[in-house]
């Protein structure tokens with residue numbers, strides 16, 4: 567609803583087109599979950615001024631350690647990213663925050679609940695892992711695995727998807743070199759992760775070194791966060807990894 571003195575979104579009506587006039591078509595009704603996801607995405611994209619900051623993390627050593635780990639739990643890169651996000655939130659507390667609907671008050675959170683985007687047959691779901699500052703890498707990896715199974719097989723409750731501080735959307739197992747993740751309101755930032763790739767770098771004495779670099783794409787709410795803070799936050803994640 568427009569406020570007095572505010573122009574509102576002032577959008578043109580949606581273009582009506584007779585697609586069948588141009589060739590054969592098939593119309594599929596969207597199910598309830600797809601419509602809800604669409605309405606949430608459209609609201610967040612239209613109401614939050616997004617900027618996406620891109621950076622890379624050198625994950626050569628963390629990947630070597632991860633693959634060498636011989637415990638009963640398979641450690642995933644995502645679990646390391648969750649822990650790195652906690653450290654970045656500690657260093658930049660304005661990222662662990664929510665803006666109210668009037669844009670007048672910022673609530674700073676003293677807990678570390680991290681949402682993880684999951685691709686399921688029902689559509690995108692973002693379960694929230696609670697108190698990630700107090701959990702080990704093994705516990706986080708185990709919880710992500712259990713939530714991913716539950717999300718795919720039975721779906722998740724609203725309670726399991728509420729109360730997050732910050733979200734991570736990892737597409738690295740599929741591919742990509744960067745994207746603009748949409749902020750999961752009322753959070754103020756989200757990290758997108760795409761496929762790690764081997765690159766050559768100039769090492770000591772001009773030697774050529776191969777390093778595994780992970781692309782990081784941080785979308786942030788520019789009403790709350792400035793570009794310099796976003797660059798620092800992304801560096802915190804990269805250095806922590």
Ligand code: CAO
Nearest residue numbers: 642643644683684685690714735736737738739760761762
């Ligand atoms: N670069 C290269 N390889 C990667 C990688 C990256 N960034 N991230 C994961 N991989 C590899 C892993 O090494 C693993 O390979 P191995 O089996 O050979 O070890 C494989 O991909 C699977 O990784 P994983 O088991 O660690 O899975 P994950 O933690 O990356 O992802 C889950 C789990 C549930 C988050 C994911 O399946 C998913 O649903 N992601 C979709 C998120 C999404 O849809 N985001 C979009 C939101 S906006 O629409």
